Amino acid sequence: xxxxxxxxxxxxxxKGLFIDAMLLTLKLTxxxxxxxxxxxxxxxxxxxxxxxxxxxxxxxxxxLVRGTPLIVQIFILYFGISGIFLIPDFWAAALALAFHNGxxxxxxxxxxxxxxxxxxxxxxxxxxxxKGLAMRxxxxxxxxxxxxxxxxNQFIIGLKDxxxxxxxxxxxxxxxxxxxxxxxxDEMTYLxxxxxxxxxxxxxxxxxxxxxxxxxxxxxx
Amino acid sequence: MTxxxxxxxxxxxxxxxxxxVLKNINLEVFESDVVCLIGASGSGKSTLLRCLNFxxxxxxxxxxxxxxxxxxxxxxINEIRQKVGMVFQHFNxxxxxxxxxxxxxxxxxxKKVSKQEAIEEAKVLLSKVGLGDKAxxxxxxxxxxxxxxxxxxxxxAMKPDIMLFDEPTSALDPELVGEVLATMKELAEDGMTMxxxxxxMGFAREVADWIIYMNDGMIIEKGHPEEFFxxxxxxxxxxxxxxxxxx
Ligand SMILES: Nc1ncnc2c1ncn2[C@@H]1O[C@H](COP(=O)(O)OP(=O)(O)OP(=O)(O)O)[C@@H](O)[C@H]1O
Ligand SMILES: [Mg+2]
Numbered sequence: 171x172x173x174x175x176x177x178x179x180x181x182x183x184x185k186g187l188f189i190d191a192m193l194l195t196l197k198l199t200x201x202x203x204x205x206x207x208x209x210x211x212x213x214x215x216x217x218x219x220x221x222x223x224x225x226x227x228x229x230x231x232x233x234l235v236r237g238t239p240l241i242v243q244i245f246i247l248y249f250g251i252s253g254i255f256l257i258p259d260f261w262a263a264a265l266a267l268a269f270h271n272g273x274x275x276x277x278x279x280x281x282x283x284x285x286x287x288x289x290x291x292x293x294x295x296x297x298x299x300x301k302g303l304a305m306r307x308x309x310x311x312x313x314x315x316x317x318x319x320x321x322x323n324q325f326i327i328g329l330k331d332x333x334x335x336x337x338x339x340x341x342x343x344x345x346x347x348x349x350x351x352x353x354x355x356d357e358m359t360y361l362x363x364x365x366x367x368x369x370x371x372x373x374x375x376x377x378x379x380x381x382x383x384x385x386x387x388x389x390x391x
Numbered sequence: 392m393t394x395x396x397x398x399x400x401x402x403x404x405x406x407x408x409x410x411x412v413l414k415n416i417n418l419e420v421f422e423s424d425v426v427c428l429i430g431a432s433g434s435g436k437s438t439l440l441r442c443l444n445f446x447x448x449x450x451x452x453x454x455x456x457x458x459x460x461x462x463x464x465x466x467x468i469n470e471i472r473q474k475v476g477m478v479f480q481h482f483n484x485x486x487x488x489x490x491x492x493x494x495x496x497x498x499x500x501x502k503k504v505s506k507q508e509a510i511e512e513a514k515v516l517l518s519k520v521g522l523g524d525k526a527x528x529x530x531x532x533x534x535x536x537x538x539x540x541x542x543x544x545x546x547x548a549m550k551p552d553i554m555l556f557d558e559p560t561s562a563l564d565p566e567l568v569g570e571v572l573a574t575m576k577e578l579a580e581d582g583m584t585m586x587x588x589x590x591x592m593g594f595a596r597e598v599a600d601w602i603i604y605m606n607d608g609m610i611i612e613k614g615h616p617e618e619f620f621x622x623x624x625x626x627x628x629x630x631x632x633x634x635x636x637x638x
Contacts (some may be wrong), residue, residue, distance in 0.1 A: 243505055256415065261439065265609075287481075287483070289479060289483040290483060290485065290627055292446055292479070292483065293483035293485070293542075294485075294497075295446065295452045295472065296446065296472055296475075296476070296477035296546075297472065297473075297474035297476075297496070297497035297501060297546070297549055298472045298497060298501045298502075298549060299469065299497060299500070299501055300469055303500060303501070307496065307500060308485055310487075311487050312486065312487050314570075315487065318484075356515070381635075
């Protein structure tokens with residue numbers, strides 16, 4: 171184990187490199203979560219639609235994502251996408267992660283949408299709302315609020331999973347840590363540093379999600 | 392006296408799987424009538440009401456609203472529902488919206504009334520149901536009786552011609568029943584056409600123009616409250632009435 175003073179000196183002297191890497195990690199995470207939410211909502215709505223085919227498509231997507239390792243998905247999508255389109259590495263990585271997060275987020279939304287009392291939809295319909303309008307105005311806002319705690323959890327998982335983008339040469343946190351570590355023959359110090367970065371990011375994310383929850387919980391108080 | 396026929400049901404049947412819940416129902420409701428539906432649990436009262444609002448699909452029979460036979464292929468059900476308000480046993484207020492937002496939601500987003508106008512009308516409705524001071528409160532802060540009065544105001548905000556009530560007081564603590572019934576009574580006095588499923592015999596007797604007794608998916612007896620309660624014609628009605636304490 172490195173001494174604390176060595177650890178601390180290395181932490182400080184490399185902070186520029188790590189902060190750049192952290193920004194890339196954050197960008198990857200933010201984009202993959204944002205697109206993951208859109209993909210997830212889309213597949214959740216397919217799943218609960220009355221069409222058997224659409225519901226099956228959603229099941230198949232979730233099964234594919236849950237049934238294969240993330241690193242395999244990243245490689246397949248990375249080589250797949252960059253084989254067809256010329257697309258920056260960042261976007262290949264972000265979309266692969268989004269595709270992955272989307273399946274878990276779809277399951278979260280499906281669960282919370284179905285957990286909303288069916289009297290809510292009926293009340294909306296009885297006022298003359300179309301199914302789509304009632305979904306948008308009545309069901310989804312409530313389902314989204316209920317989804318926040320599990321979504322927060324998924325954000326944290328997504329943040330940590332973004333480290334796998336190192337394997338398609340994204341200079342995000344994990345990649346920078348392992349590269350610097352091996353260049354300096356000092357892997358452990360850099361791994362501990364990167365662990366601290368992740369811990370801080372997760373703590374910040376947790377606080378942000380908590381703040382969001384409190385804001386949206388205003389009607390329950 | 393007006394005699395406009397608001398609702399007419401002809402030979403309505405409805406089954407859930409093998410369970411035949413509504414058996415050849417025939418019913419007419421005229422303008423400003425208050426019709427109370429009574430009957431034992433499971434007799435099909437809610438199902439009948441829900442068919443009237445197309446929340447359940449009938450198997451066969453005709454539903455005629457304000458003279459027009461309504462089917463899903465000939466009419467936009469969403470437009471029909473604007474004419475037929477519904478109040479539920481469990482209120483079904485939108486918990487993520489304030490009382491005022493609950494009330495203006497459908498006028499603004501369905502009828503496309505301006506927000507300004509909807510708010511003004513909502514405030515009038517709220518004071519009418521005695522909750523003028525609760526506009527900005529969330530439903531979770533209200534008592535059951537207050538919630539139900541908001542639900543009534545919310546339905547009225549669409550300016551329906553007909554109001555359906557499915558056991559509006561059954562989920563309330565006894566001391567809160569009176570305030571909701573009083574609101575409904577006022578509505579009846581204003582001339583609203585109402586179909587009310589209820590176990591409140593006192594209310595039925597006092598406010599209803601017609602009482603309908605349902606049993607096992609059939610309408611057994613229909614009568615004005617006086618004769619219905621004093622002189623029920625059918626044996627089954629008598630049996631049912633003897634099981635409910637009359638006050
Ligand atoms: N969605 C449904 N699926 C299957 N059966 C149903 C459904 N809704 C109602 N039923 C059945 O239909 C019958 C009539 O139900 P309904 O709710 O209309 O009775 P009710 O007269 O309103 O009773 P209560 O006084 O308990 O509210 C019952 O046997 C009920 O179990
Ligand atoms: Mg019922």
